[in-house]
Amino acid sequence: MEIRKKIVITRKLPDPIIQELDERNYRIHMWPSEDDPMPYDKIVKEAAEADALLTNVSDQIDKQVLSAGAKLKIVSTMAVGYNNIDIQEASKRGIYVGHTPDVLTEAVADLTFALLLAVSRKIVEGMAFIKADRWNSWGPMLLTGQDVWGSTLGIIGMGRIGEAVSRRAAGFGMNILYCNRNRKPQAEQQLGVAYAELDDLLTKSDFVVMLAPSTPATHRMLGEREFHLMKPNAVFINTSRGENVDEAALFHALKNKRIWGAGLDVFEQEPITSRHRLFGLENVTLLPHIGSATIATRLKMAGIAVQNIKAVLSGGKPAHCVNEF
Numbered sequence: 001m002e003i004r005k006k007i008v009i010t011r012k013l014p015d016p017i018i019q020e021l022d023e024r025n026y027r028i029h030m031w032p033s034e035d036d037p038m039p040y041d042k043i044v045k046e047a048a049e050a051d052a053l054l055t056n057v058s059d060q061i062d063k064q065v066l067s068a069g070a071k072l073k074i075v076s077t078m079a080v081g082y083n084n085i086d087i088q089e090a091s092k093r094g095i096y097v098g099h100t101p102d103v104l105t106e107a108v109a110d111l112t113f114a115l116l117l118a119v120s121r122k123i124v125e126g127m128a129f130i131k132a133d134r135w136n137s138w139g140p141m142l143l144t145g146q147d148v149w150g151s152t153l154g155i156i157g158m159g160r161i162g163e164a165v166s167r168r169a170a171g172f173g174m175n176i177l178y179c180n181r182n183r184k185p186q187a188e189q190q191l192g193v194a195y196a197e198l199d200d201l202l203t204k205s206d207f208v209v210m211l212a213p214s215t216p217a218t219h220r221m222l223g224e225r226e227f228h229l230m231k232p233n234a235v236f237i238n239t240s241r242g243e244n245v246d247e248a249a250l251f252h253a254l255k256n257k258r259i260w261g262a263g264l265d266v267f268e269q270e271p272i273t274s275r276h277r278l279f280g281l282e283n284v285t286l287l288p289h290i291g292s293a294t295i296a297t298r299l300k301m302a303g304i305a306v307q308n309i310k311a312v313l314s315g316g317k318p319a320h321c322v323n324e325f
Helices: 040-047 063-068 087-092 105-120 123-131 160-170 185-191 198-204 224-229 247-255 295-313
Strands: 005-009 026-030 052-055 074-077 096-098 152-156 175-179 207-210 235-238 261-264 284-286
Touching (some): 005 040, 040 052, 052 295, 063 087, 074 295, 087 096, 096 295, 105 160, 105 207, 105 235, 105 284, 152 160, 152 198, 160 175, 160 185, 175 198, 198 224
Parallel strands (some): 005 052, 052 074, 235 261, 261 284
16 A cells, blocks of 8 residues: 655645645645744654645754655745745755745735835824824824825835836836846836936935845845935835845834834844834834735645645646756
8 A cells, every 4th residue: 555645734724725635645744833833843853754845934944854854855835935945955855845936926015015105104103192092182293204105116126026016106106216136128118117226226215125035145235334325214114035134234223213214024033022122113113924914815825835745746846946956
């Protein structure tokens, strides 16, 4: 009798997704919690018997995990980014790494623009103001923010999400600058965006949005010097990866009012708690990495992660593959 292949899933997924994995073909070991992650030592232990790992952005899939997986054929992450996975080690061991691109573009663009609006118009502060019973009268300068309409938006990283944010910005009459590893003539023509070198973009923009992928070249791409270049009334938004920003430099820029405000969905170390130093500031809005968190998007991501696994365990390659070997 053929032994069924084992799939280890590091976070509880909805039943319709799991039903795609026929138990006649696979043994499923799924961590029972949706909110609390599978501990690292447990991942290492389970990898030793796994044919496939279905992971997410918070799981550290390093050399120790991969070397434990003697039978491991694929690590399928329910994310676009994969900087938490040792790609070089996986390739060395003949382990595919699959991810879920293209399905979360619009959801992340929506969240990016929601953060931009929330910070610029003090949405979160306004609700807290009412909840604290502080709204006693109308004041001429009460909770005044920054204009979005007609302002200048600088986008760092003009990929699919950058282009989607540009389309939203156009509806607000924004002047759009972008900085990217390569120029995008087609985007310039279709979206009316203009290319700028990073320093020029930072100097001219009222809103700066970080959308670059996490790579060695973008690690702490924005630091003390870059925040000093920005306008005192500028708003910084990051929905890419926390490692792209020197968080200490951002903290000091916000605390010293070097920039006006920030909206962050990602952090250098995740998750953060209420003891994080950024919580002590009034000019920052913080979210728990929910850029892709719409029901439809998350279900699509989980479905793609499952299909990547099924393809490899059937002798093929994942449709969305990070590595080649």
